[in-house]
Amino acid sequence: MNDANTSGRVASLHLHPAKSGEPLTGVDVIEVVAEKGIVGGGRYFGRVNSSTGLPGKRQVTLIEREQIAEHTPILGLETIPPGAVRANVETIGVDLISLIGRKVAVGGAVLLFYEARTPCEKMDRICEGLRAAMKNQKQGVLAQVVRPGRIRVGDPINPL
16 A cells, blocks of 8 residues: 555545435545535435534545455455445545545545544445454544545545
8 A cells, every 4th residue: 555645546436325224326426515525425415413513524434445355355255346335435545544634635625534434233234244354444534524526536635
């Protein structure tokens, strides 16, 4: 994997459905809005924290295709298809965890990577043991939209 100062790329993009647990939809481009998330993002767009009244922090999720590929042989799988691990943005060539706490240009948008994702029980529906495999810096990151813009498959990912 590249060091944190070199460019990675967007490998695939996925939208969450309105109903929890349904498959994500693969798309070629997404539009993100500051403090709201992904336009058409089903479950999370414009969500507000009920206790603070402020915009929800969970606006975009990202994971590295390299991490997903590491999990497959351990679990006895040939592959885990794009979108299956329920991240909005799957990447190649960038260490996402090393960028937590930083602003990152992803295509035409700027995201703040604020913490590691917490793998949920849906990961074990893909394959028993995937949730446990996705811990310890192998689960991707959660991000807030700082500057709105478009993100396309193939776009660069650069820390600022």
